[in-house]
Amino acid sequence: MERSNVDLWVGVFVAVGIGALLFLALKAGNVDSIIKSEGYKVSAEFDNIGGLKPKAPVKSAGVIVGRVESVTFSNQSLRAVVRLNLDKQFQFPADSSVSILTSGLLGDQFVGIDPGGALENLEDGDRVRITQSAIVLEKVIGQFLYGKMSEKNAD
Amino acid sequence: MTFFRQILSSLGRATINSIWRLGEASVFMARVVSRSSIVLRRPGLLVAEIHFAGVLSLVIIIVSGLFVGLVLGLQGYETLKRYGSTGAVGTLVALSLVRELGPVVAALLFASRAGSAITAEIGIMKTTEQLSAMEMMAVDPHARVVAPMFWGGFISMPLLAAIFSAMGILGGYLITVVVIGVDSGAFWSQMQSSVDFHHDILNGVIKSVVFGAAVSAIAVYEGYASVPTAEGVSRAVTRTVVTSALAVLALDFVLTAFMFTGAH
Numbered sequence: 216m217e218r219s220n221v222d223l224w225v226g227v228f229v230a231v232g233i234g235a236l237l238f239l240a241l242k243a244g245n246v247d248s249i250i251k252s253e254g255y256k257v258s259a260e261f262d263n264i265g266g267l268k269p270k271a272p273v274k275s276a277g278v279i280v281g282r283v284e285s286v287t288f289s290n291q292s293l294r295a296v297v298r299l300n301l302d303k304q305f306q307f308p309a310d311s312s313v314s315i316l317t318s319g320l321l322g323d324q325f326v327g328i329d330p331g332g333a334l335e336n337l338e339d340g341d342r343v344r345i346t347q348s349a350i351v352l353e354k355v356i357g358q359f360l361y362g363k364m365s366e367k368n369a370d
Numbered sequence: 371m372t373f374f375r376q377i378l379s380s381l382g383r384a385t386i387n388s389i390w391r392l393g394e395a396s397v398f399m400a401r402v403v404s405r406s407s408i409v410l411r412r413p414g415l416l417v418a419e420i421h422f423a424g425v426l427s428l429v430i431i432i433v434s435g436l437f438v439g440l441v442l443g444l445q446g447y448e449t450l451k452r453y454g455s456t457g458a459v460g461t462l463v464a465l466s467l468v469r470e471l472g473p474v475v476a477a478l479l480f481a482s483r484a485g486s487a488i489t490a491e492i493g494i495m496k497t498t499e500q501l502s503a504m505e506m507m508a509v510d511p512h513a514r515v516v517a518p519m520f521w522g523g524f525i526s527m528p529l530l531a532a533i534f535s536a537m538g539i540l541g542g543y544l545i546t547v548v549v550i551g552v553d554s555g556a557f558w559s560q561m562q563s564s565v566d567f568h569h570d571i572l573n574g575v576i577k578s579v580v581f582g583a584a585v586s587a588i589a590v591y592e593g594y595a596s597v598p599t600a601e602g603v604s605r606a607v608t609r610t611v612v613t614s615a616l617a618v619l620a621l622d623f624v625l626t627a628f629m630f631t632g633a634h
Binding site for chain 1: 414417418420421424425428464468526528529530532533535536537539558561562565566567570571574575
């Protein structure tokens with residue numbers, strides 16, 4: 216084949232290949248993980264986080280407003296410390312409460328924010344006071360059975 | 371007693387031979403890579419090899435990618451239908467392709483389409499004493515013939531894998547959204563919310579780069595080390611395809627174990 220023809224086809228090939236990569240990155244993947252959006256960090260302590268993992272979404276009213284940055288254990292309070300990275304464009308009152316929820320019955324766990332009524336907003340480095348732990352299915356079933364048993368004993 | 375002796379010595383011979391081949395291949399690849407500056411000095415050679423390894427593999431990659439996507443979409447839809455979550459079919463197709471099937475199947479196709487051709491070309495050049503003739507003219511065949519072929523394959527493979535994955539996702543879209551009627555918004559948005567750029571796409575690209583290097587290296591080495599007869603070249607081509615397939619699958623397991631287990 217002629218040299219210029221070879222060059223042309225290789226050019227087309229490389230362009231299509233890079234185009235395919237861009238397609239995968241932009242159309243199939245989430246772009247927001249490439250562009251690091253400006254955010255502020257808030258921490259919260261939980262008695263039990265269930266199966267919450269870093270990068271899990273943080274939602275308020277069902278809208279994703281941030282991501283879980285890290286999950287650690289505090290030796291002082293003996294509780295789980297979850298650090299949340301919230302998007303700057305979303306502001307929440309300082310007395311908002313956070314809870315760990317499950318999408319569907321057996322789905323992945325995420326963090327939900329219920330806005331409070333305070334006048335000031337949460338700032339970078341703040342700690343959320345009101346938290347609600349994950350519902351652990353085994354515990355719920357255990358309590359249910361225990362309740363049934365005590366009901367029977369009462370009869 | 372002599373029987374055991376024979377078994378043990380044949381085992382020893384096989385071990386020494388395979389280590390010797392591995393060493394020879396390493397020395398050969400080190401020589402090829404160290405003389406690769408010709409690729410920059412004469413980019414025309416590299417372009418010709420990218421044309422040979424990449425452009426001419428495009429048809430098989432596009433068609434297979436499309437069909438793999440169609441099948442994934444159909445099978446995924448049939449299974450997910452039972453759980454009432456057919457919108458997740460986009461996630462299933464995209465994650466399977468980007469993480470595993472794209473790099474692996476593209477590498478297997480690449481080994482049988484381009485790798486075998488590279489081995490045959492070098493093997494026949496050796497059989498017809500073209501490589502010796504080059505050496506006589508003080509032209510280093512490692513640099514003039516082997517290096518452009520190796521880098522041509524190395525560059526083509528990740529691009530082919532990306533095209534394969536993209537075509538597969540399009541195939542999955544075609545069968546589930548256009549033909550079956552899954553909601554298009556759910557298809558793309560569920561895919562986008564679960565395919566991570568670093569964790570999934572970048573790791574897939576790293577896989578395809580590693581596979582490209584492995585298949586190209588095996589192809590050029592087998593060609594260069596082939597016995598210079600018609601039979602020797604045909605054996606070398608067979609070995610290229612078999613060894614490449616095994617290497618790709620084994621490397622895939624190791625890479626997956628490193629990338630997709632642990633923290634997440």
